[in-house]
Structure formats: structure tokens, C-alpha cells
Amino acid sequence: MNLRIERLDCSLGKHRVLRDISDLTARPGEITALIGPNGAGKSTLLKAIAGIERASGRILLDGERIDALPLEQRSRRLYYLPQDTGTQAALSVFEAVLLARRTQVAEPAAQALSAVERALTSLELEPLAERELVALSGGQRQRVAIAQAIVRSPALLMLDEPTSALDLHHQLQVLDYLQRLARREAITVILAIHDLNLAARFADHLWVIKEGRRVVSGKPGEVLTPARLREIYAIDAHVDWPADGPPRITPLSALRPLGA
Amino acid sequence: MKATTISSRAKTHETTVHRYLARQRRQYWLIALTAMATLVSLMIDIATGPGAYPLIDVVKTLAMPSEASRVLQVVVWEIRLPVATMAIVVGASLAVAGAEMQTLLNNPLADPFTLGISSAASFGAALAIVLGFGLLPVAGTLLLTANAFILAMFASLVIWALSRLKGVSVQTMVLMGIAIMFFFNALLGMLQYVASAESLQQLVFWSLGSLSKASWGKVALAALALFATMPIFIRARWQLTALRMGEIQAKSMGIDVGRLRLRMLLCCALLSATAVAFVGTIGFVGLVGPHIARLVVGEDQRVFLPMSALTGALILSLTSILSKTLIPGILLPIGILTALIGLPFFVSLILRSRKEIWR
Numbered sequence: 001m002n003l004r005i006e007r008l009d010c011s012l013g014k015h016r017v018l019r020d021i022s023d024l025t026a027r028p029g030e031i032t033a034l035i036g037p038n039g040a041g042k043s044t045l046l047k048a049i050a051g052i053e054r055a056s057g058r059i060l061l062d063g064e065r066i067d068a069l070p071l072e073q074r075s076r077r078l079y080y081l082p083q084d085t086g087t088q089a090a091l092s093v094f095e096a097v098l099l100a101r102r103t104q105v106a107e108p109a110a111q112a113l114s115a116v117e118r119a120l121t122s123l124e125l126e127p128l129a130e131r132e133l134v135a136l137s138g139g140q141r142q143r144v145a146i147a148q149a150i151v152r153s154p155a156l157l158m159l160d161e162p163t164s165a166l167d168l169h170h171q172l173q174v175l176d177y178l179q180r181l182a183r184r185e186a187i188t189v190i191l192a193i194h195d196l197n198l199a200a201r202f203a204d205h206l207w208v209i210k211e212g213r214r215v216v217s218g219k220p221g222e223v224l225t226p227a228r229l230r231e232i233y234a235i236d237a238h239v240d241w242p243a244d245g246p247p248r249i250t251p252l253s254a255l256r257p258l259g260a
Numbered sequence: 261m262k263a264t265t266i267s268s269r270a271k272t273h274e275t276t277v278h279r280y281l282a283r284q285r286r287q288y289w290l291i292a293l294t295a296m297a298t299l300v301s302l303m304i305d306i307a308t309g310p311g312a313y314p315l316i317d318v319v320k321t322l323a324m325p326s327e328a329s330r331v332l333q334v335v336v337w338e339i340r341l342p343v344a345t346m347a348i349v350v351g352a353s354l355a356v357a358g359a360e361m362q363t364l365l366n367n368p369l370a371d372p373f374t375l376g377i378s379s380a381a382s383f384g385a386a387l388a389i390v391l392g393f394g395l396l397p398v399a400g401t402l403l404l405t406a407n408a409f410i411l412a413m414f415a416s417l418v419i420w421a422l423s424r425l426k427g428v429s430v431q432t433m434v435l436m437g438i439a440i441m442f443f444f445n446a447l448l449g450m451l452q453y454v455a456s457a458e459s460l461q462q463l464v465f466w467s468l469g470s471l472s473k474a475s476w477g478k479v480a481l482a483a484l485a486l487f488a489t490m491p492i493f494i495r496a497r498w499q500l501t502a503l504r505m506g507e508i509q510a511k512s513m514g515i516d517v518g519r520l521r522l523r524m525l526l527c528c529a530l531l532s533a534t535a536v537a538f539v540g541t542i543g544f545v546g547l548v549g550p551h552i553a554r555l556v557v558g559e560d561q562r563v564f565l566p567m568s569a570l571t572g573a574l575i576l577s578l579t580s581i582l583s584k585t586l587i588p589g590i591l592l593p594i595g596i597l598t599a600l601i602g603l604p605f606f607v608s609l610i611l612r613s614r615k616e617i618w619r
Binding site: 047050051052070071072073074075076079080081082084085086087089090091092094095096098099100102103104113114116117120121126129130132145148152 | 276277279280281283498499501502504505506508509511512513514515516554555558559560
């Protein structure tokens with residue numbers, strides 16, 4: 001589904017976190033990476049779209065306003081996966097994924113079990129199906145969290161730093177999976193991510209925000225330029241786009257060194 | 261090659277779902293076993309007391325009362341069965357309230373006793389006993405229950421409001437509960453100071469917790485509270501389980517966490533209040549019961565809820581037997597025993613939660 005955001009504002013307590021965010025769109029079958037420095041409001045933006053944080057403004061899915069919909073109805077179409085998916089719940093992997101399905105749709109048990117099985121299979125989680133969540137590694141836990149998301153078949157899937165706790169192998173594995181998932185199921189995927197190299201490699205589209213404001217959006221090639229990186233992150237960086245491989249962004253120095 | 265892959269995948273599919281169903285069957289069996297153990301404990305509880313009866317006589321009197329002797333009929337049906345059933349109902353009520361409070365507040369130390377809800381209810385009961393003062397316009401036994409309920413609800417609302425504050429840790433919440441407990445205990449002390457000798461005796465009964473004043477009417481009211489709230493918890497089973505994934509993920513699954521917390525905490529208040537109104541303050545059953553249930557069947561509310569209820573019922577029933585047999589000829593107040601058994605457990609949980617076993 002096409003997502004469009006217009007004039008989005010959000011305050012947490014007295015602090016205005018998002019300021020008049022407009023002209024951001026994300027398309028089905030594509031990965032949109034949301035980037036920006038720490039404290040830019042990336043998580044808040046995703047939570048505001050999901051309805052977890054209250055915000056004013058317009059959020060449109062395929063032209064239909066969803067910002068006024070209650071949480072329950074919004075959650076039928078979209079899913080937000082938080083950065084911290086750690087839980088100490090005494091649940092098995094199968095139970096946790098079944099739970100995600102059951103909170104969304106009322107259907108015959110056999111149908112729900114079969115949906116859970118498909119989600120587990122697609123993430124190669126069958127061998128862990130009976131394992132307790134607390135006994136999983138960070139990478140396995142992340143895969144379970146993604147299985148909980150995809151078992152609900154959301155049209156819009158938002159993930160908050162899905163690779164931050166993962167090693168290099170698992171980072172590539174997860175992002176590659178999400179890219180294939182987006183293409184295959186025509187899901188609109190939005191990731192908040194810090195790693196610009198991964199963003200450049202996997203995203204079709206970038207949203208950049210800073211201090212709660214939209215800075216720019218566009219294709220990675222248009223957005224990730226040394227001048228933009230200087231503006232967004234206050235760094236000098238070398239950007240290399242080889243014709244035969246993924247882009248390489250090498251940060252060189254911070255413009256304002258700490259304590260200088 | 262392709263056919264082999266498909267057939268092996270089909271097999272995996274079958275086994276994943278089948279393995280889950282087998283796990284579920286095991287959980288149901290464990291629940292059935294606990295239910296049977298509770299039933300056996302109930303029988304033993306009835307058979308135990310001044311003038312012990314063989315278990316077989318108790319079973320026969322229960323099954324065919326008309327064929328038993330008049331003495332046995334009176335002892336079993338009119339004296340001991342209401343008390344033994346009250347142990348089961350109150351144990352289940354406190355454990356269900358504890359299980360849901362732990363789930364709702366994401367706090368392993370939460371139960372009606374540790375969060376001061378029992379103390380609030382006790383004070384409400386004391387208002388009725390000492391001053392004959394009712395917070396609602398009702399009379400008789402209901403006056404006491406209504407008072408206990410109103411104050412238990414008030415304490416629950418305070419806890420709910422605290423749970424909405426950011427940065428309130430598991431330990432802070434329990435400290436707040438202790439503050440609530442101190443507050444109502446101080447008010448209770450004031451009532452004790454002005455109470456007549458007769459009222460004072462009744463107040464001591466509340467503070468120690470005792471099943472001995474159980475009657476069929478009280479059992480029926482306590483059971484009514486349990487059976488009225490259980491369907492509400494059962495209907496919310498998936499939402500409650502989802503809360504254990506963390507508040508944000510629960511919201512992402514479409515759950516109105518604030519509303520769910522408020523509704524369910526009020527149900528917990530009703531359960532705690534009726535338990536306290538009829539048997540006084542019985543601590544730690546609501547803490548220990550759910551923890552054992554969690555270890556045995558996990559936290560899927562479809563099995564966690566009935567298992568918590570049964571474990572709480574079994575614990576209080578066994579404690580009731582213990583209260584009659586520990587010192588022969590003396591009936592110990594059951595609240596003292598549950599405190600002695602529960603306290604070490606509570607301390608071990610505090611030490612474990614310091615290691616952030618729950619986040």
C-alpha cells in the first residue's frame with residue numbers, strides 16, 4: 001500500500017519531537033530506509049504512524065486516512081516492530097508467533113496454526129519452534145519478532161533498527177530477507193537504520209529527518225552525497241558508487257570533535 | 261529432487277504443528293492432574309480436624325449424604341465442607357488476581373498483598389465492623405464486602421495511575437505497595453484503638469486471616485466473584501498474553517494497553533476484596549501460585565490462568581490441612597502459615613528481579 005504523510009506533528013510531554021513532517025511517501029514492494037542522527041525522531045515517527053504515539057496530521061494508506069482509526073483497526077493493516085524485542089515471557093517460539101496472529105484475526109484454529117507454520121518456515125525457525133523465548137540468542141529473537149510481524153500479513157511493516165543487535169552475517173541475512181519479502185508480497189517496508197552502507201545497499205528510497213523535521217527524501221543515490229552527509233550528520237565522508245557493486249560510504253571525520 | 265524437498269517440507273510442517281499440539285496436550289494434562297490433586301486435598305482437608313474421619317467415610321458422605329450418620333452429615337456438609345471449599349475458592353481468587361496483576365504491571369512481585377490491596381480491603385472491612393460505616397448503601401455481610409471492594413478498587417486505581425508513570429521500576433512499584441499497606445495499616449490501627457472488645461477480636465481475625473468463619477453463603481458470594489471475573493479474563497486471554505511481549509509490541513498488536521490494564525485491575529480488585537472480606541488478609545498465595553503455574557505450563561493465558569487458579573487453590577487447601585495438623589489440637593490462623601511459607605519465596609524473587617529477570 002502507498003503510504004503518504006502530511007503535516008505530522010507529535011509531542012512527548014512538553015517536548016515537540018516531530019515538527020510538521022510532510023511529503024514523505026513509501027511504496028509497496030520497496031524498502032524505505034529512515035535515517036537521521038540520534039534524537040532525530042525516527043522511532044517516534046514510526047510509532048506515530050503505527051498509532052502508538054499520538055500525533056496530529058494526516059497519514060494516508062492508498063489515499064485513505066488512517067490517522068483517526070483506533071489502534072486495533074490500524075494494527076490490521078500495519079505493524080511496528082520495536083528496537084528492543086527482548087522479553088522474559090515464558091512462551092515458546094510457536095506460542096509467541098501464534099499470539100501475534102490471534103490478536104489480529106478470529107479464525108479457525110487450524111488456519112491460525114498453518115499461518116504460524118508458514119511464518120516459521122520462511123524464517124527457518126521450525127527447529128526452534130518449541131524453544132522458550134528466553135533461551136534464544138539475539139539473532140534468533142529478532143527472527144521470531146519478524147515472524148510475529150509477517151504472520152499478521154501487514155500491508156505496511158515498520159522496523160525500528162532491526163539490525164542494531166545483530167552480527168554482520170545476521171544483518172545481511174535479515175535485510176536480504178526483508179527485501180525479498182517486500183518484493184514478493186508487495187509489502188511496504190520502512191526501516192529506521194543507522195548504518196548508511198546497509199541503507200544504501202538495501203533501500204529503494206530514503207527518508208531523512210533531523211531534529212524532528214524532514215530534511216530530504218529520494219533515491220539513495222540522490223540523498224547520500226558528501227554534502228548531504230555533512231548537513232545531516234556533521235561529518236566529512238567519502239561516497240563511492242562502483243558500477244559493479246554496492247555503494248560504499250566511508251566516514252572520514254566529525255566536523256565537531258567531542259571536547260575540541 | 262523437487263518432490264523430495266516438498267515431501268520433507270510437508271513432513272516438517274506436520275511435525276512443527278504436531279509438536280505444538282503435543283505440548284498443548286501436555287499442558288492440559290498437567291492442569292487436569294493439578295485439578296485432581298486439589299480435589300484429593302479437599303477431601304483430606306474435610307477428613308482432618310478434631311475428630312479425624314477415614315477418607316472413605318468422607319467420600320461416601322459427600323457422594324450419598326442420606327446414607328451417612330447424622331453426625332458425619334453435619335460435620336462434613338455443614339462444618340468442614342464450607343471451610344474446605346472456601347480455601348479452594350479464596351486460593352484460586354487470590355492466585356488469579358496475583359497472576360493478572362503480575363501480567364498487567366509486568367512485575368513478578370505483584371499480588372494483592374504486596375501491593376497493599378489486601379490492606380485497603382481490610383481497612384474497609386474494619387470500617388464496617390467497628391463503626392458500622394458503609395461506603396455503599398447496603399447492609400449485613402454485603403456492607404463489609406462492599407467496603408472492602410470500594411477500598412480495594414481505590415488502591416488498585418492508585419496502582420494503575422502509578423503504572424502509567426514513566427520510569428517506575430518493579431521495585432519502586434512494590435515500595436509504593438508497601439506505602440499503601442502502611443497507610444491502611446495505620447488507619448486500621450486507629451480503628452483498633454477505638455474499637456470495642458468484641459470488634460477488636462473480629463479485627464484480629466482479619467489481620468491474621470482465617471477460614472474458620474466460612475459459611476455456604478460466604479462461599480457462594482466468593483465463588484460468584486470468581487466465576488464473574490474468570491470469563492472476563494478468559495475473553496482477554498490473547499491481549500493479556502500479548503502484554504508479556506512488552507507494552508510497545510502489545511500496542512503494535514492493536515491492544516489498548518491503558519484500557520485493558522484498568523479493566524483487568526478492577527476485576528483483580530473485586531477478587532481480592534471478596535477474598536479479604538470473608539477470610540481476612542491471606543498473603544503470598546497470589547504470589548506463589550502464579551509463579552509455580554508459570555514454571556509448569558508457561559505464560560500462554562489459556563493454560564496459565566486455569567493453572568494459576570488451581571495452584572492457588574491447592575496451596576491454600578494444603579495450608580488449611582497444615583493449620584490443623586501442625587500443632588495437634590490447635591487451629592492456627594491460615595494467614596500466619598501462608599506468610600511463613602511465602603516470605604522466603606518473596607525474598608528470593610526480589611533477589612532474582614534485581615538481576616532483571618523481568619524487564
